[in-house]
Amino acid sequence: MSSWHIPDDLRERYLEGTLGPALAMSVDAHLGRCADCRAAVPYDKDWLEASWARLEAELITPRPSLAERFLRYKGVPDHLARLLTATPTLSQAWLAAVVAVLAFAVLAARAQAELLPAFLIVAPMLPLAGIALAYGPRVDPAHELVAATPMSGPRLLLTRATAVLAVSVVLAGLASPLLAAPPGLAAAWLLPALAAASGCLALSNRLPVPIAALTVGGVWLAIVGTGRFIGSWLAVFGPAPQIGYGVAALLLTYRFYKVSSR
Ligand SMILES: [Zn+2]
Structure with a gap:
């Protein structure tokens, strides 16, 4: 692991969206594994939370099928009922x-x-x-x-x-x-x-x-x-x-x- 971090000017251009694709991708990659640099990126907390909630509603909570609801009603744990059905x-x-x-x-x-x-x-x-x-x-x-x-x-x-x-x-x-x-x-x-x-x-x-x-x-x-x-x-x-x-x-x-x- 190198001790390189994203310099301020690079981060600013990244946030403005003026970086070329190759540079933007390497900044993305570094952000993915460096908590320090991630912390330096400003973001709107409410927007992020709303986005996650929307994703969750769409992807993670599909409507349970009839069989799944029956199994849950009978006391089968949620994850098992999902798996079985x-x-x-x-x-x-x-x-x-x-x-x-x-x-x-x-x-x-x-x-x-x-x-x-x-x-x-x-x-x-x-x-x-x-x-x-x-x-x-x-x-x-x-x-x-x-x-x-x-x-x-x-x-x-x-x-x-x-x-x-x-x-x-x-x-x-x-x-x-x-x-x-x-x-x-x-x-x-x-x-x-x-x-x-x-x-x-x-x-x-x-x-x-x-x-x-x-x-x-x-x-x-x-x-x-x-x-x-x-x-x-x-x-x-x-x-x-x-x-x-x-x-x-x-x-x-x-x-x-x-x-x-x-
Ligand atoms: Zn870093």
Whole structure:
């Protein structure tokens, strides 16, 4: 850092606006990093405050959306509500797709009992699709902006993934009783869904989120396919596999948490 400061005559010409562009820019640059020289520049305090207030009103305080106001009303902190509802429009498409897929799977399973596994197989993949769509530079117009904030990276991913998971679990949970199946079987998708979502998070420490989601989806289909191979589609939804999904969900969540918090 040099001890050079803007001489009085230069400052006067700068304020009059008679400096050439190159000189004016170097004075600007120096003012930006030198508090002493900034203090020597006279300014109208009221004008400056009014300008900031106007900027703030235009840029920083946009009208909250209906969903955001609902979340705030439910006690979600402001910044979190903003973040959750600022997910890209694609997540609305995802929501519509989840409802359509669940409705279709329920109708199919009610029409033909042997189609019940389709519901159980598809339900754990819905949050994966949601996580892949709700996060990432290609789909999120706010990604650049958000990536520069303290809430970026793993914490943001976790926040949105949890939101996506909660929405899909609630929707699939509402659909389950409509299945013509015993409650235990109708809810057999829940632990696989938790395991898949936490697997996606854990993998995202190493892979881009959409690739992680695809990989986990592939693993899930391979597990289901193996079940079909050794007996029945429903083999992978029995008590022993369920314990496995539960343990996997806990371990993978712990792993994601540990890796991303160091
Ligand atoms: Zn200076």
